[in-house]
Structures are given as C-alpha cells and as structure tokens.
Amino acid sequence: MSKPFVDVAAGLVLRPDGELLLAERPGDKPWSGWWELPGGKIEPGETVLQALARELKEELDIDVTESSRWVTHVHEYPKTIVRLSFCKVTGWQGTPTGIEGQSLAWVRTDRPLDIGPLLPATEPPLRWLQLPERYLLTSIGGAEGLANFLSKLETALAGGKMLVQFREPQWAAEADAAEVRAGLEAVLQVCRQAGVPCLVNSIHPEDWWTLADGVHLRAQDAAALARGDRIAPAGVLHTAPNGQAQANGLDPNSREYALTRRDAHLKPRRLVGVSAHNADDLKTARALQADLAVLGHVLETPSHPDQPPLGWEGFSRLAFEAGLPVYAIGGQSADTLPMAKRHGAHGIAGIRHLLA
Numbered sequence: 001m002s003k004p005f006v007d008v009a010a011g012l013v014l015r016p017d018g019e020l021l022l023a024e025r026p027g028d029k030p031w032s033g034w035w036e037l038p039g040g041k042i043e044p045g046e047t048v049l050q051a052l053a054r055e056l057k058e059e060l061d062i063d064v065t066e067s068s069r070w071v072t073h074v075h076e077y078p079k080t081i082v083r084l085s086f087c088k089v090t091g092w093q094g095t096p097t098g099i100e101g102q103s104l105a106w107v108r109t110d111r112p113l114d115i116g117p118l119l120p121a122t123e124p125p126l127r128w129l130q131l132p133e134r135y136l137l138t139s140i141g142g143a144e145g146l147a148n149f150l151s152k153l154e155t156a157l158a159g160g161k162m163l164v165q166f167r168e169p170q171w172a173a174e175a176d177a178a179e180v181r182a183g184l185e186a187v188l189q190v191c192r193q194a195g196v197p198c199l200v201n202s203i204h205p206e207d208w209w210t211l212a213d214g215v216h217l218r219a220q221d222a223a224a225l226a227r228g229d230r231i232a233p234a235g236v237l238h239t240a241p242n243g244q245a246q247a248n249g250l251d252p253n254s255r256e257y258a259l260t261r262r263d264a265h266l267k268p269r270r271l272v273g274v275s276a277h278n279a280d281d282l283k284t285a286r287a288l289q290a291d292l293a294v295l296g297h298v299l300e301t302p303s304h305p306d307q308p309p310l311g312w313e314g315f316s317r318l319a320f321e322a323g324l325p326v327y328a329i330g331g332q333s334a335d336t337l338p339m340a341k342r343h344g345a346h347g348i349a350g351i352r353h354l355l356a
Contacts, residue, residue: 005081009052010039012070012125013060013089013096015106020129021096022115022122023059024103034258035105036119037086048085056089061099066091069344071128072320075121078253085320086125088341109265117258127265128325131292132196133337133347134162135327136354138187142171146183150190152355157194162354163292164191165216165273167201181208188212199273209236214271214291219281222274226287237272238289282322293322294349297330298340312343319344 013021022035040055042048053064067089074083098104105115109129118126136156140149156162166184184200188211191198197213202221209215215236217225224230225237251257274285276293285293297307298315309330310318319326325346332340333353340348348354 007042008084010037010084011089019106026101034119060096062092062094112263132161135349137165139351164198216273222284226284286323292325294327298328299331301330316343
C-alpha cells in the first residue's frame with residue numbers, strides 16, 4: 001500500500017541576528033513533544049508562500065511581510081511522504097505566539113540546541129543554514145599571480161564569510177602538479193585562518209580531494225561517481241545519514257535517534273558540491289547526497305558566449321525542485337544576490353565580482 005503524499009510549506013522565521021524560531025508539536029498531534037519549523041499543509045489553489053502566510057497566521061498570529069522560497073526537500077516518515085517547501089521568513093508584523101498551545105523557542109543554529117528532539121525533516125535546513133551565501137571560485141592562472149590573489153582573498157574574506165573553491169584548469173595544464181598543489185595549500189592556509197571552508201574542484205587529482213574541506217564535482221565526474229564508474233577516495237562522499245543508527249539498532253525516526261542527532265548540523269562535515277546545468281545534474285547531486293549545487297549559467301557571461309543562459313525563470317524552475325541549496329552562477333555579483341534569492345537561490349557563485 002502506497003503512503004499518502006503531503007505538500008507542506010515550512011517557514012524558517014529568522015531574526016536579523018540569525019536566531020531561528022522553532023515550535024514544539026502539541027500533545028494532541030502526532031509526534032507530540034518533537035520540535036519543528038512552523039508551517040503546514042498547502043491547500044488546493046494555494047501557492048507555497050500563500051500557504052505559508054496562512055499557516056503562520058493561524059499558528060503564530062503573525063502577518064508575513066517578507067518571505068522567499070528556498071529549498072524543497074522530500075522526507076519519508078513511517079506513515080507518510082512529505083514534500084517540504086522550506087521558505088525563509090525575514091519580515092513579519094506581530095509577536096510570534098503559540099496559538100495552538102505549542103511552546104516556541106528562538107535558537108542559534110551555530111550553537112548546540114537546548115530543546116528536545118527535532119523532527120527528522122527539520123535537521124537538513126539547520127545544516128544548510130551554515131552555508132555562506134557567497135561561493136568564490138579561484139582563477140589564479142599561475143604561480144606568478146598567487147601572491148596578488150592571496151592578498152585579494154584575505155581582503156574579501158575579511159568582508160564576510162564565503163565558501164571558496166580551488167579551481168585552476170589553466171594552471172594545471174601549464175605547470176607541474178607540485179607547483180599547483182603548493183598553490184592549493186597556500187589558499188587553504190588563508191581560508192583556515194579566516195575560518196571558511198575551501199573545496200577543491202574534481203578536475204584536480206583525487207589525492208588532493210582530502211586535503212581540502214570538501215570536493216566540488218564537475219557534472220561529468222558526479223555522474224560517473226553516481227553510476228559507479230568511478231570510486232571516490234574514502235571519506236570524501238557522505239554515507240547514508242542513518243547508517244550508524246541502524247547499526248546501533250535505533251530506528252531513524254525514533255526519539256532516541258533524534259536526540260543523538262539534535263546537534264548534527266554543527267558536527268564537522270566534509271562538503272560535497274556539484275556543478276549542474278539541468279535537472280539530470282541536480283538529480284545526480286541528490287543521489288550523491290551533496291551539500292550544495294552550483295547551477296547556471298544564469299545570465300550572459302563572457303566565459304560562455306555561445307551558450308544561451310538559463311535566465312532567472314529557467315533557474316527558478318530547477319532550483320525550487322533541486323532538493324538541496326543551489327548557488328546561481330553566471331553574471332553574478334552583490335547586486336544580483338537579492339534577485340537570486342527571490343528565485344530560489346541559497347546564494348551566488350562567481351570569480352571576479354566576489355573577489356573584488
């Protein structure tokens with residue numbers, strides 16, 4: 001017998017200081033005592049944001065004034081399959097109140113939580129919130145440009161956190177591997193001093209992948225790994241998230257298991273990124289349990305003069321169904337970040353404008 005499929009709008013109600021609102025499910029509902037993001041079922045004829053606004057009014061007595069769709073994630077519970085459209089809520093009128101008798105708590109997602117177990121589907125967005133909104137790709141080009149790049153990188157990182165990806169196809173084609181690896185190690189040193197993650201692109205040797213804080217897979221490399229035509233070095237890709245719990249005899253949907261993973265979003269995790277150009281690439285990213293995808297190119301860009309861009313509408317259609325955080329790439333800068341987020345992007349990726 002197939003399980004019921006439910007579409008839900010879930011809100012990440014965020015204060016300017018980054019605190020997130022969580023709600024405890026009341027005693028008269030399934031999973032009572034578990035903590036979740038507020039929201040509820042999308043009714044026929046409603047858009048995601050309309051359903052979210054209605055649910056937050058009914059549950060919290062607030063009027064949403066600013067919200068945007070973010071990540072759509074499917075989670076299978078013992079009795080239902082839920083498709084959660086996670087949305088960021090950054091503006092509202094009124095004071096959140098537990099209209100249905102539920103307890104509320106403002107939490108910092110960069111610290112251990114002091115509340116009870118989280119609903120299993122609530123864990124991924126807390127982890128995704130740790131990802132910066134800017135993703136810088138290096139373009140050093142050779143040893144002669146390294147010192148200047150490192151200086152610019154230090155300045156850029158001083159202006160706010162971002163992800164960094166070491167990606168040097170030109171340098172790798174023109175110099176010996178030892179020289180390029182020394183460049184990687186220099187970039188890693190700057191990133192670690194600033195406390196930001198640095199990924200290495202899969203165009204570089206596999207034994208470099210474990211040097212960095214993760215790997216960013218080209219679309220063709222991700223597809224080969226997903227098919228099993230290629231094997232990643234041990235520890236690079238993620239294992240099934242409930243594998244250890246099952247080995248210990250715990251049900252992944254049990255309260256005991258949830259308590260063991262309540263702060264899982266804070267645990268060090270080697271990141272996996274995937275470059276995507278279409279829905280199949282994003283499906284591959286989900287199959288590999290990637291942490292993020294870079295999708296594009298969105299706008300006209302000198303590096304792809306003969307390839308038509310996705311445009312914002314094409315980007316949004318893919319991003320909203322990606323199932324993981326997506327960065328927009330192609331013609332992106334600080335000026336396009338608000339537009340990208342309105343169309344479902346977690347943030348933006350690029351080279352020149354993010355380093356400036």
